[in-house]
Amino acid sequence: MFGEAIAGVSDALDVTPALYTPTEYRIKWTTLPWEAEEAYKLRRAVFCIEQGIFVGDDRDEIDERAQQLVAVSCLAGIPEQVVGTVRIHQEAPGVWYGSRLAVHAAFRRHGKIGATLIRLAVTSAHALGCETFLAHVQSQNVPLFQALHWDALEQEMVHGRSHHLMQAQLGHYPPCTAPRSGFVTQARSGS
Known part of the structure; x- marks a missing residue:
């Protein structure tokens, strides 16, 4: 479940979009408690409320060993809100997986957030000795991943x-x- 929440829009998300236009997005490993908290909140909004895949919470045993990544919207270089997330973990020596890719509905039309989360997921695992990087991708997102x-x-x-x-x-x-x-x-002009 790596590419499940790229397409679609939901009014049911409990994550409020920012009331400003971000100037940029920083895609990085989660390093601060507020980033982790917002990432889990976004995952619940997407996978429990919007898609109805899980009831109440989507966390599982993989979260105990996974590295969380976030896309943070920034205004004048100041971090404001987690608008995307994904996690990576090593399943076996050299074999890594990405999962729980989610982008807030209000930011999905940006076009680069999901792709950049995917890029950092794979390149950071590659730096840690990844020889094979796999993901279970929802069928509607296969063309995006093939393009990447x-x-x-x-x-x-x-x-x-x-x-x-x-x-x-x-x-x-x-x-x-x-x-x-x-x-x-960088944020798209006019977004």
């Missing part, structure tokens, strides 16, 4: 929804050795 140099390995059902097991082409994801500072993507 991922291969579909097989179709499957996960939590009652059609998914594809996909693998990142690591040659397109050079190792990122500074994931705590991560990447900055």
Whole structure:
């Protein structure tokens, strides 16, 4: 469940969008308690309320060993709000997974937030010795992942929804050795 919350819009999200236009988004590993808290709140909003995949909370045993990543909207370089999140974990030596990719509905049209979260997820795992990076991607998001140099390995059902097991082409994801500072993507003009 890596690419499940890229498309669609929901009025039921309990995460309030900012009342300003961000100038940039910082995509990074979670380093501060407020980032982690907002990331979990966003996940609950997307996976429990919007998509109805889980009841009450989406946390599981993987959260105990996963690294959470966040996309933080910034105004004049000052962090304001977590607008996207994903987690990564090593399942076996050299084998990493990404999961729980979520972008706030009000920020999905930005176009770079989900892609940049995916990029940091793979490049930071690559820097930690990843040889294979996999994800269970909701079927409607397969074209996005293919455009980002991922291969579909097989179709499957996960939590009652059609998914594809996909693998990142690591040659397109050079190792990122500074994931705590991560990447900055500029906001679209007029967004």
